[in-house]
Amino acid sequence: MADERPQEEGRSARKRSAILEAATELFLCNGYQGTSMDEIAAVAAVSKQTVYKNFTDKEQLFGDIILGATDRVGEFVDVITAALAETEDLERDLGLVARRYIATVIQPRVLQLRRLLIAEAGRFPDLARAYYQRAPERTITALAACFQDLADRGLLRLDDAHLAANHFAWLILSTPMDKAMFHEHDEPFTAAELERFADEGVRVFLAAYRRA
Amino acid sequence: MADERPQEEGRSARKRSAILEAATELFLCNGYQGTSMDEIAAVAAVSKQTVYKNFTDKEQLFGDIILGATDRVGEFVDVITAALAETEDLERDLGLVARRYIATVIQPRVLQLRRLLIAEAGRFPDLARAYYQRAPERTITALAACFQDLADRGLLRLDDAHLAANHFAWLILSTPMDKAMFHEHDEPFTAAELERFADEGVRVFLAAYRRA
Amino acid sequence: MADERPQEEGRSARKRSAILEAATELFLCNGYQGTSMDEIAAVAAVSKQTVYKNFTDKEQLFGDIILGATDRVGEFVDVITAALAETEDLERDLGLVARRYIATVIQPRVLQLRRLLIAEAGRFPDLARAYYQRAPERTITALAACFQDLADRGLLRLDDAHLAANHFAWLILSTPMDKAMFHEHDEPFTAAELERFADEGVRVFLAAYRRA
Amino acid sequence: MADERPQEEGRSARKRSAILEAATELFLCNGYQGTSMDEIAAVAAVSKQTVYKNFTDKEQLFGDIILGATDRVGEFVDVITAALAETEDLERDLGLVARRYIATVIQPRVLQLRRLLIAEAGRFPDLARAYYQRAPERTITALAACFQDLADRGLLRLDDAHLAANHFAWLILSTPMDKAMFHEHDEPFTAAELERFADEGVRVFLAAYRRA
DNA sequence: CATGAATGAGAATTCATTCAT
DNA sequence: TATGAATGAATTCTCATTCAT
Numbered sequence: 001m002a003d004e005r006p007q008e009e010g011r012s013a014r015k016r017s018a019i020l021e022a023a024t025e026l027f028l029c030n031g032y033q034g035t036s037m038d039e040i041a042a043v044a045a046v047s048k049q050t051v052y053k054n055f056t057d058k059e060q061l062f063g064d065i066i067l068g069a070t071d072r073v074g075e076f077v078d079v080i081t082a083a084l085a086e087t088e089d090l091e092r093d094l095g096l097v098a099r100r101y102i103a104t105v106i107q108p109r110v111l112q113l114r115r116l117l118i119a120e121a122g123r124f125p126d127l128a129r130a131y132y133q134r135a136p137e138r139t140i141t142a143l144a145a146c147f148q149d150l151a152d153r154g155l156l157r158l159d160d161a162h163l164a165a166n167h168f169a170w171l172i173l174s175t176p177m178d179k180a181m182f183h184e185h186d187e188p189f190t191a192a193e194l195e196r197f198a199d200e201g202v203r204v205f206l207a208a209y210r211r212a
Numbered sequence: 213m214a215d216e217r218p219q220e221e222g223r224s225a226r227k228r229s230a231i232l233e234a235a236t237e238l239f240l241c242n243g244y245q246g247t248s249m250d251e252i253a254a255v256a257a258v259s260k261q262t263v264y265k266n267f268t269d270k271e272q273l274f275g276d277i278i279l280g281a282t283d284r285v286g287e288f289v290d291v292i293t294a295a296l297a298e299t300e301d302l303e304r305d306l307g308l309v310a311r312r313y314i315a316t317v318i319q320p321r322v323l324q325l326r327r328l329l330i331a332e333a334g335r336f337p338d339l340a341r342a343y344y345q346r347a348p349e350r351t352i353t354a355l356a357a358c359f360q361d362l363a364d365r366g367l368l369r370l371d372d373a374h375l376a377a378n379h380f381a382w383l384i385l386s387t388p389m390d391k392a393m394f395h396e397h398d399e400p401f402t403a404a405e406l407e408r409f410a411d412e413g414v415r416v417f418l419a420a421y422r423r424a
Numbered sequence: 425m426a427d428e429r430p431q432e433e434g435r436s437a438r439k440r441s442a443i444l445e446a447a448t449e450l451f452l453c454n455g456y457q458g459t460s461m462d463e464i465a466a467v468a469a470v471s472k473q474t475v476y477k478n479f480t481d482k483e484q485l486f487g488d489i490i491l492g493a494t495d496r497v498g499e500f501v502d503v504i505t506a507a508l509a510e511t512e513d514l515e516r517d518l519g520l521v522a523r524r525y526i527a528t529v530i531q532p533r534v535l536q537l538r539r540l541l542i543a544e545a546g547r548f549p550d551l552a553r554a555y556y557q558r559a560p561e562r563t564i565t566a567l568a569a570c571f572q573d574l575a576d577r578g579l580l581r582l583d584d585a586h587l588a589a590n591h592f593a594w595l596i597l598s599t600p601m602d603k604a605m606f607h608e609h610d611e612p613f614t615a616a617e618l619e620r621f622a623d624e625g626v627r628v629f630l631a632a633y634r635r636a
Numbered sequence: 637m638a639d640e641r642p643q644e645e646g647r648s649a650r651k652r653s654a655i656l657e658a659a660t661e662l663f664l665c666n667g668y669q670g671t672s673m674d675e676i677a678a679v680a681a682v683s684k685q686t687v688y689k690n691f692t693d694k695e696q697l698f699g700d701i702i703l704g705a706t707d708r709v710g711e712f713v714d715v716i717t718a719a720l721a722e723t724e725d726l727e728r729d730l731g732l733v734a735r736r737y738i739a740t741v742i743q744p745r746v747l748q749l750r751r752l753l754i755a756e757a758g759r760f761p762d763l764a765r766a767y768y769q770r771a772p773e774r775t776i777t778a779l780a781a782c783f784q785d786l787a788d789r790g791l792l793r794l795d796d797a798h799l800a801a802n803h804f805a806w807l808i809l810s811t812p813m814d815k816a817m818f819h820e821h822d823e824p825f826t827a828a829e830l831e832r833f834a835d836e837g838v839r840v841f842l843a844a845y846r847r848a
Numbered sequence: 849c850a851t852g853a854a855t856g857a858g859a860a861t862t863c864a865t866t867c868a869t
Numbered sequence: 870t871a872t873g874a875a876t877g878a879a880t881t882c883t884c885a886t887t888c889a890t
Contacts, residue, residue: 011869011873011874012872012873012874015873015874029334030334031245031331031334031335033243033245033246033859034245034335036858036859036860037859037860037861038858038859038860046874046875047874047875047876048860048861048862048875048876049862049863049873049874049875049876050873050874050875052860052861052862053873053874057860057861058860058861115330115331115333115334117394118327118330118331118393118394119243119327119330119331119332120331121327121393121394121395121396122241122242122243122327122396122397123246125395125396125397128394128395128396129394129395131394132391132394132395136390163387163412166386166387167383167412167413167416169386170382170383170386170387170390171379171382171383174378174381174382174386175375175378175382178348178382179344181330181333182329182330182333182340182341182343182344183333183337183340183341183344184333184334184337184340185334185337186341200372200375200379201379203420204379204416204417204419204420204421205416207416207419207420208415208416208419208420209416248883248884248885249884249885249886250883250884250885258850259849259850259851259852260850260851260852260885260886260887261849261850261851261887262849262850264885264886264887265849265850269885269886270885270886453758454758455669455755455758457667457669457670458669458759460862460863460864461863461864461865462862462863462864470871471870471871471872471873472864472865472866472871472872472873473866473870473871473872474870474871476864476865476866477870477871481864481865482864482865539754539755539757539758541818542751542754542755542817542818543667543751543754543755543756544755545751545817545818545819545820546665546666546667546751546820546821547667547670549819549820549821549822552818552819552820553818553819553822555818556815556818556819560814584836587811587836590810590811591807591836591837591840593810594806594807594810594811594814595803595806595807598802598805598806598810599799599802599806602772602806603768605754605757606753606754606757606764606765606767606768607757607761607764607765607768608757608758608761608764609758609761624796624799624803625803627844628803628840628841628843628844628845629840631840631843631844632839632840632843632844633840647852647853647890648851648852648853651852651853672879672880672881673880673881673882674879674880674881682853682854683853683854683855684854684881684882684883685852685853685854685855685883685884686852686853686854688881688882688883689852689853693881693882694880694881694882
């Protein structure tokens with residue numbers, strides 16, 4: 001009766017997550033059209049039937065994966081919010097946030113996901129929009145709220161917190177991310193390079209936005 | 213030999229460019245995998261044989277198109293170089309450059325091309341790299357040279373002109389371009405919004421890089 | 425053995441009839457090839473194994489259903505036989521029979537069954553033959569016996585009772601049934617229309633077959 | 637230059653009609669779902685591509701065949717119309733029409749087509765309706781016009797020519813056609829049997845509709 | 849050279865049926 | 870006994886590329 005040990009997921013759930021894992025890997029590496037349901041079943045080591053029983057069709061599987069991939073955005077948002085909430089050394093803490101931001105965003109998985117969504121924005125406009133809102137936009141919005149706080153505390157001087165958040169984010173992220181978008185298989189940036197992007201971005205940001 | 217009247221391109225060359233035009237349109241709109249050689253031949257109104265006579269295979273045709281699409285980058289680079297070369301009002305001329313930059317880069321064709329290259333960066337790494345060098349990187353490099361000049365003339369204060377060029381470019385471009393990447397079919401930005409991105413980007417840039 | 429309470433069918437028999445019910449519905453609506461064993465199991469709310477335990481395979485299940493569907497033909501035959509057996513007003517009672525006949529045959533279930541058998545006559549010739557004998561032919565034969573009786577009583581004048589029965593039946597039924605065969609989803613006939621088919625059919629029949 | 641001999645159809649048209657022929661045969665024998673595009677291509681001895689180039693998809697091919705099959709209904713209608721137009725011996729000419737009618741309708745191809753449309757009435761309601769109008773209904777309507785004429789000439793006595801046409805048609809056709817619907821592979825009726833159906837049908841019809 | 853056809857494979861999806869738990 | 874999974878093939882349709890005329 002107590003046929004399933006409670007710490008286990010059960011055969012079915014295990015298969016389901018094997019499929020999700022396999023499909024994630026394949027979609028991220030080969031794109032939507034470059035991935036076949038046959039491959040997914042093979043990599044997940046399940047039958048095609050099992051894939052279709054769990055996910056209806058390829059589009060739905062794709063959608064589930066994309067939206068599931070944004071699950072952990074909240075954690076990241078919380079971390080940066082906390083770091084800036086009661087800062088006593090703005091330059092230092094913006095630097096910390098910047099390094100964390102860039103480190104998060106430069107992860108291969110995140111870059112692949114971004115590439116994938118951009119590639120499929122035409123075919124899956126709603127999915128692209130949903131991803132955009134849940135991941136990059138959500139982060140910018142949280143950052144804007146932090147900056148507004150800092151302005152209220154007299155630490156920053158700004159008219160438009162959302163614009164400032166965009167400036168901050170892209171001063172830090174754009175150069176490595178843009179390069180990465182076009183160079184999937186190249187050597188990644190070194191930690192030192194990334195730190196430099198972070199620090200220089202913070203420098204420019206503060207030059208423009210620090211209260212005199 | 214003298215069988216072609218000189219003012220004409222010749223039947224053959226005309227067909228070749230019909231194919232290029234058709235394929236460009238289709239690749240940009242539907243992606244590499246979403247475009248079939250049948251469609252290309254149909255839209256170009258030539259036979260499939262003619263396509264294969266001119267381009268060996270689909271990959272080569274794709275490559276020719278992508279690299280051909282960077283032909284006019286030089287003009288743009290010349291324009292911004294000229295605008296900054298002997299500036300007498302730095303803020304005004306940086307603003308002009310910024311507006312021109314953003315206007316160029318936000319064109320549907322440019323965005324589609326960018327999306328396409330990002331989508332295919334995994335499948336065509338060399339092509340993606342080549343595009344990157346010929347288009348965005350070439351522009352940044354030219355800008356860096358301008359900024360170095362301006363620094364030498366005592367108008368800017370910078371250690372790393374290439375970094376400064378990146379900061380300038382992305383302060384202006386990132387926000388609209390990032391949004392556009394994920395929202396292929398949405399309303400484009402208005403001219404006023406784009407100008408604001410340009411002006412605010414210049415403001416931040418100068419706060420950090422103008423010689424006191 | 426005494427393991428089943430007598431007033432119940434038993435789990436097993438209940439499942440069996442759930443399967444029959446589900447399969448009947450699906451076969452009638454979607455045809456043989458349009459119905460999958462998966463669907464049948466799902467609609468019957470049993471596992472596929474249970475379906476196969478009870479019915480060997482799809483063909484056998486189909487056959488069981490078709491032949492089972494002729495179970496109530498006897499009742500109808502009895503009714504019309506009784507109505508004509510000791511008639512004292514031939515025109516009235518033929519009219520009653522005609523109305524009953526048409527009402528029976530025009531029922532959606534009957535029409536669907538007919539369509540299904542016609543559709544599958546090539547694939548299941550024995551089944552089609554069996555259905556034909558048990559349903560339409562049996563009715564015609566019974567009618568022919570009645571008509572022979574009426575002839576013996578001097579009420580009808582005929583050489584071939586079976587032919588007369590066919591004439592009667594089709595004078596009444598053909599027009600609505602033929603239309604219904606080709607118009608599955610159209611509005612059914614109204615009761616008034618059906619009565620007119622019955623009455624006019626009887627009129628023509630009596631003009632030819634009533635003893636002067 | 638005069639590369640195609642005028643009496644020929646041309647390669648392409650020849651292939652097209654090979655496909656139509658093969659598909660007709662297969663659809664009529666095996667039904668819509670029982671026929672695969674692979675089979676059609678194989679029987680027509682063309683590649684699957686050629687099938688798809690000519691017909692878009694299976695549904696369209698099916699529709700083309702069904703509607704094409706009604707092309708020769710007009711000829712039949714003309715023949716029966718002519719036979720009744722200026723009749724001088726009504727019984728004889730109705731008998732001729734009846735025999736012709738039954739001979740036409742009992743042809744294997746016609747029966748198969750009928751079976752096929754009935755089978756697919758659920759999936760292709762518009763097609764079934766169109767077939768119904770172009771073939772059986774058109775004939776009945778023409779017959780009704782003839783009967784109205786005959787009534788006007790004082791040869792028939794009727795209130796509703798359309799009803800009379802239905803009575804005529806089904807008195808003759810129903811018995812053999814109904815049997816044939818359920819007995820695809822059985823021996824067909826003999827000519828003598830068919831003539832008897834025709835003659836007896838005419839007899840009953842005239843008993844009810846001949847002007848006294 | 850250009851057209852229609854062919855090739856040969858591969859995609860997504862579904863099915864009837866059987867196995868293992 | 871019943872459930873989920875597997876099997877293995879079939880179906881519709883598309884594609885890149887190559888022949889033959």
